[in-house]
Amino acid sequence: MEYQIKNGSIQLIISDVGAELQSIKKDNTEYLWNGDERYWKERSPILFPYVGRFTEGKYLLNGKEYEMDIHGFARKLPYHVIFQEEDAITFELRDNEETYGMYPYHFILQVSYELKDNEIAVTCRVSNCSKETMYFGIGGHPGFMVPLEDGLAFSDYYLEFGCEARPERVGHTPACFVSGMNTEFLLEAGKKIRLSHNMFDDDAIVLRNMADEVTLRSDKGTKQVKVSYPDMPYLGIWHAPNTEAPYVCIEPWTSLPSRQDIVEEFKCKSDLIRLTAGEQYVNAWSIAVE
Numbered sequence: 001m002e003y004q005i006k007n008g009s010i011q012l013i014i015s016d017v018g019a020e021l022q023s024i025k026k027d028n029t030e031y032l033w034n035g036d037e038r039y040w041k042e043r044s045p046i047l048f049p050y051v052g053r054f055t056e057g058k059y060l061l062n063g064k065e066y067e068m069d070i071h072g073f074a075r076k077l078p079y080h081v082i083f084q085e086e087d088a089i090t091f092e093l094r095d096n097e098e099t100y101g102m103y104p105y106h107f108i109l110q111v112s113y114e115l116k117d118n119e120i121a122v123t124c125r126v127s128n129c130s131k132e133t134m135y136f137g138i139g140g141h142p143g144f145m146v147p148l149e150d151g152l153a154f155s156d157y158y159l160e161f162g163c164e165a166r167p168e169r170v171g172h173t174p175a176c177f178v179s180g181m182n183t184e185f186l187l188e189a190g191k192k193i194r195l196s197h198n199m200f201d202d203d204a205i206v207l208r209n210m211a212d213e214v215t216l217r218s219d220k221g222t223k224q225v226k227v228s229y230p231d232m233p234y235l236g237i238w239h240a241p242n243t244e245a246p247y248v249c250i251e252p253w254t255s256l257p258s259r260q261d262i263v264e265e266f267k268c269k270s271d272l273i274r275l276t277a278g279e280q281y282v283n284a285w286s287i288a289v290e
Contacts, residue, residue: 007087007115010289018075019091019111020044021142024289026118031225031289033143039245043143045075046111046124049103049136051234052257053176054264061104061135061266068102071141074109088114095129105134119288126273126281135272137255138283139232143239143247144216146195148223154246156218157195159237162228164190167210170234170256176203177260193237197244204238206256214250222290227252229285233271252285 001016013023021044024032035043053070060066069076077099079091090112095105106129114121128134146154164187171181185207187193199205214235217224229235229252236251255271258264266272275281 003081003084003089005084005087005089005113005115007117009118010115010120012113012115012120014089014091014113016079016081016091018045018077019079019093020046020075021113024120024287026289029148029223029289031144031148031223033145033247033249039240039243039247040143042075042141045071045141047071047137047139047141047251047253048074048109048124048126049105049107049138051137051139051253051255052178054258055177055260055262059258059264059266064104065263066102066104072137073099073102075141079111082110083112088112105132105136106130107134107136118290119286121284121286123282123284126275128275128277128279128281131277133277134275135266135269136275137253137272139234139236139251139253139255140229140285141236141249141251142227142287143249144225146216146246146248147218147221148216148225149218149221152218152221154244155194155196156220157216157248158188158218159193159195159248159250160215160217161187161191161211162213162215163211165209165211166190167207170206170208172203172206172257173260174202175260177258178256180259182208195248197239200239200241203241204236204251206253207235207237208233210235216248216250224290225250226288226290227285228288231283232285254283 232252
């Protein structure tokens with residue numbers, strides 16, 4: 001089922017499957033990727049309780065082996081709407097027998113969308129209902145149309161960070177596992193990444209130590225998208241490799257994929273969030289369109 005919220009500026013459509021955005025419209029312009037299966041059938045999945053992939057799709061926890069698909073299970077499951085107003089909505093996912101077989105914790109995941117002028121505030125709340133510390137990663141994976149205006153090309157666009165920085169590119173193997181070989185990623189004038197399709201031939205670019213907001217824009221157009229992620233230490237930038245896909249994903253993450261050929265001990269993965277029993281974790285980020 002799909003739900004709509006709107007204000008005087010923006011209209012959103014969100015699916016109850018994955019609490020996933022399906023449309024972001026302002027002034028009759030569609031900003032969100034359309035899910036064309038030739039390139040990538042998703043649009044803006046919520047990544048939980050893991051970001052990226054496991055070696056062999058497996059991990060270890062308390063002496064037992066578990067299996068989990070890339071980016072976790074929350075993007076594939078139906079949520080319940082627990083709150084809705086004209087300009088805001090909250091979806092909720094609780095653990096069940098299916099999730100417990102992949103991830104042996106009792107939890108509540110709430111995903112809220114609230115419209116504030118031309119901005120979409122996205123808030124993820126995770127409650128640990130277990131009697132032990134819970135480990136997880138969480139992130140967003142929104143895709144945006146490029147170009148955003150007729151007459152422009154993909155290569156007319158760039159990503160501009162909110163302040164100058166010298167980020168590192170997180171090293172990945174050809175199979176998209178963390179390699180541990182990070183390198184400096186030079187930005188034009190310390191702030192810009194110009195888009196080209198071939199920059200994704202080796203899959204995603206994942207950065208750390210970068211500014212906490214980035215804007216997709218073109219000097220030849222007026223429409224743009226700004227993603228702000230003050231509490232996310234990693235940023236993925238991606239479209240389907242070896243294609244001329246007309247979109248780019250701007251993905252704020254709290255954690256990273258596994259190492260290649262190592263079935264990870266979940267409790268030993270230092271980048272995961274550790275949430276004690278009975279506590280709640282909150283992470284808020286936003287998308288602004290102009």
